[in-house]
Amino acid sequence: MSRNAVVVGMGASGLFSSYLLAKKGWKVTVVGRGTPASAMSTGCIKGQIVNDGCIEEILKMARSNGMPMTGPGTGATNLGTRFDCTLLPVHSMFSDRMPNSITVLGIGGHPSLRPRLTASMLSGWAPKVDAMTADVEISPEMTLAATFRDEALSDRLVEVMKDAAGESILLPPMFTLHDYMRMGELERRCGRRLMEAVTPLGIPGQRFLEMLLSSAVSSGAVVWSGRKVTSIRTNGDRAVQVEVKGGLDSRRLDMDALLLATGGPLVDGTLLSTEGISDPFNTFQTINCPGIGGGYAHIGQRLRDRSGHEMKNAFGAGDCLCSERRSFGNGLATALDDAWMTVQAMEAL
Amino acid sequence: MRRDVLVIGGGATGAGVARDLSLRGIDCILLEMGDYCHGASGGNHGLLHSGGRYVMKDRSSASECASENKVLRRIAPFCIEGTDGLFVSVPGDDPGFGDVFKGSCHAAGVPTAELSLKEALSLEPGLDPGITRCFEVEDGSIDPFALVQANVDQARENGATVLNHCRVTGIKVKDGRASDVEYVDERDGQRHEVSPEIIVNAAGSWAPTVAGLAGADLKMALDQGSMLVFDGRCCGRVVNRLRPPSNGDIAVPNHTSTILGTTSRSAPSYEGATVSAGDIDLLKKEAAVLLPGLRNARVVRAYCGVRPLLGGSGGREASRSFSVIRSEDVDNLLSVAGGKLTTYRLMAEKVSDQVCGMLGNSVNCRTHLEELSPGAVPVGGSIASTRLVRKYGAKASSISTSSPKVICSCEQVLHTEVEHVLQSPDVLTMADVMRRTRAGMGYCQGLDCSLAVLDIMVERRHVEAVPTFNDFLDERGRGQTMASGDQRRQEMLREHLLSGVYGLRRKG
Ligand SMILES: Cc1cc2nc3c(=O)[nH]c(=O)nc-3n(C[C@H](O)[C@H](O)[C@H](O)COP(=O)(O)OP(=O)(O)OC[C@H]3O[C@@H](n4cnc5c(N)ncnc54)[C@H](O)[C@@H]3O)c2cc1C
Ligand SMILES: Cc1cc2nc3c(=O)[nH]c(=O)nc-3n(C[C@H](O)[C@H](O)[C@H](O)COP(=O)(O)OP(=O)(O)OC[C@H]3O[C@@H](n4cnc5c(N)ncnc54)[C@H](O)[C@@H]3O)c2cc1C
Numbered sequence: 111m112s113r114n115a116v117v118v119g120m121g122a123s124g125l126f127s128s129y130l131l132a133k134k135g136w137k138v139t140v141v142g143r144g145t146p147a148s149a150m151s152t153g154c155i156k157g158q159i160v161n162d163g164c165i166e167e168i169l170k171m172a173r174s175n176g177m178p179m180t181g182p183g184t185g186a187t188n189l190g191t192r193f194d195c196t197l198l199p200v201h202s203m204f205s206d207r208m209p210n211s212i213t214v215l216g217i218g219g220h221p222s223l224r225p226r227l228t229a230s231m232l233s234g235w236a237p238k239v240d241a242m243t244a245d246v247e248i249s250p251e252m253t254l255a256a257t258f259r260d261e262a263l264s265d266r267l268v269e270v271m272k273d274a275a276g277e278s279i280l281l282p283p284m285f286t287l288h289d290y291m292r293m294g295e296l297e298r299r300c301g302r303r304l305m306e307a308v309t310p311l312g313i314p315g316q317r318f319l320e321m322l323l324s325s326a327v328s329s330g331a332v333v334w335s336g337r338k339v340t341s342i343r344t345n346g347d348r349a350v351q352v353e354v355k356g357g358l359d360s361r362r363l364d365m366d367a368l369l370l371a372t373g374g375p376l377v378d379g380t381l382l383s384t385e386g387i388s389d390p391f392n393t394f395q396t397i398n399c400p401g402i403g404g405g406y407a408h409i410g411q412r413l414r415d416r417s418g419h420e421m422k423n424a425f426g427a428g429d430c431l432c433s434e435r436r437s438f439g440n441g442l443a444t445a446l447d448d449a450w451m452t453v454q455a456m457e458a459l
Numbered sequence: 460m461r462r463d464v465l466v467i468g469g470g471a472t473g474a475g476v477a478r479d480l481s482l483r484g485i486d487c488i489l490l491e492m493g494d495y496c497h498g499a500s501g502g503n504h505g506l507l508h509s510g511g512r513y514v515m516k517d518r519s520s521a522s523e524c525a526s527e528n529k530v531l532r533r534i535a536p537f538c539i540e541g542t543d544g545l546f547v548s549v550p551g552d553d554p555g556f557g558d559v560f561k562g563s564c565h566a567a568g569v570p571t572a573e574l575s576l577k578e579a580l581s582l583e584p585g586l587d588p589g590i591t592r593c594f595e596v597e598d599g600s601i602d603p604f605a606l607v608q609a610n611v612d613q614a615r616e617n618g619a620t621v622l623n624h625c626r627v628t629g630i631k632v633k634d635g636r637a638s639d640v641e642y643v644d645e646r647d648g649q650r651h652e653v654s655p656e657i658i659v660n661a662a663g664s665w666a667p668t669v670a671g672l673a674g675a676d677l678k679m680a681l682d683q684g685s686m687l688v689f690d691g692r693c694c695g696r697v698v699n700r701l702r703p704p705s706n707g708d709i710a711v712p713n714h715t716s717t718i719l720g721t722t723s724r725s726a727p728s729y730e731g732a733t734v735s736a737g738d739i740d741l742l743k744k745e746a747a748v749l750l751p752g753l754r755n756a757r758v759v760r761a762y763c764g765v766r767p768l769l770g771g772s773g774g775r776e777a778s779r780s781f782s783v784i785r786s787e788d789v790d791n792l793l794s795v796a797g798g799k800l801t802t803y804r805l806m807a808e809k810v811s812d813q814v815c816g817m818l819g820n821s822v823n824c825r826t827h828l829e830e831l832s833p834g835a836v837p838v839g840g841s842i843a844s845t846r847l848v849r850k851y852g853a854k855a856s857s858i859s860t861s862s863p864k865v866i867c868s869c870e871q872v873l874h875t876e877v878e879h880v881l882q883s884p885d886v887l888t889m890a891d892v893m894r895r896t897r898a899g900m901g902y903c904q905g906l907d908c909s910l911a912v913l914d915i916m917v918e919r920r921h922v923e924a925v926p927t928f929n930d931f932l933d934e935r936g937r938g939q940t941m942a943s944g945d946q947r948r949q950e951m952l953r954e955h956l957l958s959g960v961y962g963l964r965r966k967g
Pocket of ligand 1: 120121123142145149150151153311338339340371372373374377378427430440441442443956
């Protein structure tokens, strides 16, 4: 008989663990609301992933979603600064083969990439760096992805890119998960290597999350988005039920295991420990859980109860554990690694 | 190079002295180590005092403020908003204080009129409905950056040499007189020398250090005040608390924001002054008593300034008046300190009178007669042109508004405006651009517009982008906010973006 898991939070660690659990035969309900930090990130994984098994799962997932990832390597941000990563989408990685010349391409007046500024910051990466603006009329309100989908505009872009001085072209991020595969075709048409600038708060983070979400869904996880877990009921050393609210709807879910992947203070997350983070103004929300609190266990990511004893079936992963490490968040590597390790621990239940 | 007078310090006082002397035909040079308004003149409340604040404890300061208020409204209307001000008491404040206040205003020559509570609440609907008394005074708000720039411009038009980013590093003394002064120009790192007849030390909080360069002794207490900038104008008039001067007593509407201040505690040095979380809590709590809306208003920035107070003791008891001190050790060194932004012209006049006496020049002061930036009237009266005039005075007319590409949406700063500002050799850094345009001073504190400014600077000035940007973040770092709620989250996010994603770091 399959076991029920409730996962709270639809960021990288919530969705990745849901995907892994569902693949292993758990009945998973993942509940989330708000914009996770994962979707605001650059979608390039900073920091060390310790578990080889975790890396394998990510690479496999990325390949089958048409956005192969590679690493370790360095990308260029839209400002022209360096971004060192463990894993990143192939078209973001510069450092495997440093180009001799780079053209930074701005699109219309779109502010997502200021070609002159970025080129000036990039100078030194390659012997020759120049800036160029593709003269296509788009308003700042229009998404770049939409520009790219427009056949006529994309043909114009190819013409412009054919004239670029650089052997590599740095583009603003405008490729959704759906479009990512087309970058290869574009490269062939203009005869240049296309590099996508590493950018937060935009398409790359959303794309990364979309990949995790569709993988979780297709492996059978039930997704309850736009909903919030408001309380957790415990019975001794076990978490037994959560209350989920969304709009006027309020439900209770029983479970065999609970995973909190609620993110950290940077988004509207929940901190599992009150230690180590300065919160003088009581800024951050917490879930009402009388039975749990006061910390968590590092090994196996198990939570502790009030008196410090390990909870048998309640776990935490990702930024919600970050208070004792960093107040800004641990990064995608930790979020994914945590998720992977938690799933191992849940399997051993 | 020989000069009659060297003025050290490009705050309001120094710029005022340079203007005054040059209008009297005296050959002078001004040296400022940072940008104009690098010191207290850029870190203050922006209140054009009616004098009301000082009538109880410091009547002569109050009278000076009252008369200089009128002068400034006449000579520099473009950078002043004649908002008027209110002094308001709430339940719990000493009920007899109002009458004492009224009598003291009268004695000091500070015009005031009591308003009925109904009138007060209809003028300022944001006031707490429970207020107990209200007096109207002639407070206003002033843009110190525009004011000082106009003084610099007029001094130059009259022959003065004015150099910012030039730090005085040494003063040679021979036979009890300062002879040669060494300074470093930050544009090229070169050392230069100037040999003035007279030195005017208008270095504000740094005046003791400057006097020390010549081996002279100057005693001064440093007192720091913290201020909060709220997004939007939470009141239309300056709102003062009707009680003896204390913390969080004044809210000044200025440009797109409201500035709340101040606190008073002793500071180790200008550089050592910082805003504490306690300051912020205190300011917010006190101000919400008068304007309850401030409790939930968004703070975009917290900053502090340092008041140089003459004499040993500091704090609120110390006089806000000013003095001109002729050094006993170095005969041709005059130091000026204390006072207010509001009284800067008067201070400059007194210093210049003394300089003229020493030089045997008998021309009278004209700074109260000559308009600063004459002809500064908003063309067409649109919001954009009114804003331009308030920042640039008469020079606003040379900024094109025909292709209104806005690069800072918070403050509606135009692309052409930044280009205009970059034509000046005074402008070296991104912060220099910000002080002149307000780009980056608004709601979002410049995450986006700073890149637009940097972009233009890279093109026009061929500056190196990374160090320029890092320096800017450093300078902005002085105004860290200690926000709460969603705002704190946004601050953290900003910080994370800059350092975590872009690898741009503030020093220290
Ligand atoms: C702007 C930005 C850029 C970044 N860039 C990078 C980068 O380039 N590389 C990198 O490695 N890392 C980056 N990071 C850090 C990285 O994004 C995070 O460390 C990581 O995404 C954390 O993932 P998570 O799953 O733990 O939390 P999150 O992704 O934050 O997800 C948690 C979710 O749970 C939801 N939630 C919270 N409480 C409840 C509740 N009670 N009920 C329902 N849902 C709830 C939250 O609203 C949130 O949506 C960046 C972070 C930010 C903010
Ligand atoms: C918190 C606070 C709030 C205030 N609010 C108001 C108000 O609302 N209204 C009002 O009228 N007044 C106000 N004041 C007072 C007012 O700001 C000051 O009186 C006035 O700005 C002083 O100007 P200054 O030119 O004398 O000094 P500063 O502006 O400090 O100028 C001194 C200058 O000397 C320069 N300098 C120092 N050393 C050297 C060197 N070695 N070489 C070259 N240059 C050097 C510095 O860089 C600096 O720019 C306030 C003051 C404070 C601290």
